[in-house]
Amino acid sequence: MNVRMADSALSIRTLTDDDFPALGRVLAAAFQADFREDSVERDRKFLEADRSHGIFDGDELVGCGGILTREITLPGRLPTPTAAVTAVGVKPGHRRRGVASLLMKTQLHGLHEENREAFAILWASEGSIYGRFGYGALSSEMLMLDLPHRAPFHPWVRTGDARIREVTREEAMPVMEEIHDRVRRTRTGWLNRVEGSWLFHLGDEEHDRDGLTAYRYALHPQGYAVYRVKHDWQPRGPQNELHVREIVAETDEAYAALYRHLLDMDLAGEVKFFTSSDDPILHMITNPRQASRARADALWTRIVDIDRALPQRRYLSDVDYVLDVTDDLCPWNSGSWRFTTKAGEATVLRTTDSPDVSLDIAALGSVFLGGVRLTVLARAQRVREHTPGAVDALSAAFLGDRDPHCPEVF
Numbered sequence: 001m002n003v004r005m006a007d008s009a010l011s012i013r014t015l016t017d018d019d020f021p022a023l024g025r026v027l028a029a030a031f032q033a034d035f036r037e038d039s040v041e042r043d044r045k046f047l048e049a050d051r052s053h054g055i056f057d058g059d060e061l062v063g064c065g066g067i068l069t070r071e072i073t074l075p076g077r078l079p080t081p082t083a084a085v086t087a088v089g090v091k092p093g094h095r096r097r098g099v100a101s102l103l104m105k106t107q108l109h110g111l112h113e114e115n116r117e118a119f120a121i122l123w124a125s126e127g128s129i130y131g132r133f134g135y136g137a138l139s140s141e142m143l144m145l146d147l148p149h150r151a152p153f154h155p156w157v158r159t160g161d162a163r164i165r166e167v168t169r170e171e172a173m174p175v176m177e178e179i180h181d182r183v184r185r186t187r188t189g190w191l192n193r194v195e196g197s198w199l200f201h202l203g204d205e206e207h208d209r210d211g212l213t214a215y216r217y218a219l220h221p222q223g224y225a226v227y228r229v230k231h232d233w234q235p236r237g238p239q240n241e242l243h244v245r246e247i248v249a250e251t252d253e254a255y256a257a258l259y260r261h262l263l264d265m266d267l268a269g270e271v272k273f274f275t276s277s278d279d280p281i282l283h284m285i286t287n288p289r290q291a292s293r294a295r296a297d298a299l300w301t302r303i304v305d306i307d308r309a310l311p312q313r314r315y316l317s318d319v320d321y322v323l324d325v326t327d328d329l330c331p332w333n334s335g336s337w338r339f340t341t342k343a344g345e346a347t348v349l350r351t352t353d354s355p356d357v358s359l360d361i362a363a364l365g366s367v368f369l370g371g372v373r374l375t376v377l378a379r380a381q382r383v384r385e386h387t388p389g390a391v392d393a394l395s396a397a398f399l400g401d402r403d404p405h406c407p408e409v410f
């Protein structure tokens, strides 16, 4: 984990409200987008100025990155504070001088020194960027699912007889906010949402739509679905694509009913949904092979303070091992820690005992949400076992009871 030293001409500070127009231009340049005046207001609502940093070359803002104050639900149904890292961008022409490295170090050291969130999460634009900063890959994944129109369910799948109503965004929003807030507390990887995150997640200006329709909102008494339509009128009949943004339901029956509503939509050809890797739909349709699916990495997780982070979730079995951890960027994590779990709860204490397992902080980040098996990281030679059986036992303890999934990109 080698972190580049910043060019000495650079300086970094937190942003103020006045910096947002310049920030908008840096982000547009970084993401190869056209700058839009209206993005400044959305950024103001979405980003938190006092947790956002600008990196300056003299007076010029050349790079940025922000932390969103969020809760994420950890294994054990535990909503827990996390630093959601976003809006990382460096102007072309100022890259590979250590701008992003300076930002990463400032964020992580700040969280540690101020005793803030014990771990950070992000969505990576490219898979090659964040491993060097100790973020664990694939800590959650998503399933990119294509389901054929009218795919039948097994007879045991109950959908109930509640009517699903298609309503306006204005009518849907307060209902969705309430349902989402109840459901997210029970789902590993889900975040709480504030006003800015709803605006960002369900942004629905013309330029957000990528040629598709505006969002449609389907309300069930115990859930909702949001989707767009891509029109596709074929000579042999309509084959519209339903692009589902999310299906959120408080009961399995409501979840099935909302899926059924989308699958049976007249004029549709297929339903596309970026969903959780353990979406039960594959066991609900009679022919799972009809569902074409691909997996992609979603959240990357960075443990900031190992002794504060690991006890924040629950574990599936009891273990007692010494972990030898390497962390160049956050050296306070390096060294040996006794990791003990009992009845689901963990303690992490400094020790001089000899280690049972050696691993780096990014490997711990990968397994933290409970979706990645430590045994797989050992087979990838990322984790070394010194005591036979330790990796198997730790792997089982760290697994969650469902796959972590983050339904929103931030």
Ligand SMILES: CC(=O)SCCNC(=O)CCNC(=O)[C@H](O)C(C)(C)COP(=O)(O)OP(=O)(O)OC[C@H]1O[C@@H](n2cnc3c(N)ncnc32)[C@H](O)[C@@H]1OP(=O)(O)O
Residues within 6 Å of the ligand: 002, 003, 004, 030, 031, 063, 085, 086, 087, 088, 089, 090, 091, 094, 095, 096, 097, 098, 099, 100, 101, 102, 122, 123, 124, 125, 126, 128, 129, 132
């Ligand atoms: C959470 C999010 O917001 S994800 C969005 C990230 N932003 C983007 O993708 C926008 C486009 N890209 C950028 O703005 C920049 O290239 C960034 C932010 C990814 C990297 O910024 P830089 O200031 O160039 O990074 P920095 O100079 O600190 O590089 C650190 C190391 O990472 C490597 N690195 C940086 N970016 C990349 C990349 N895209 N792919 C592979 N390696 C990379 C560098 O080569 C360097 O390694 P080295 O020290 O061994 O030479």
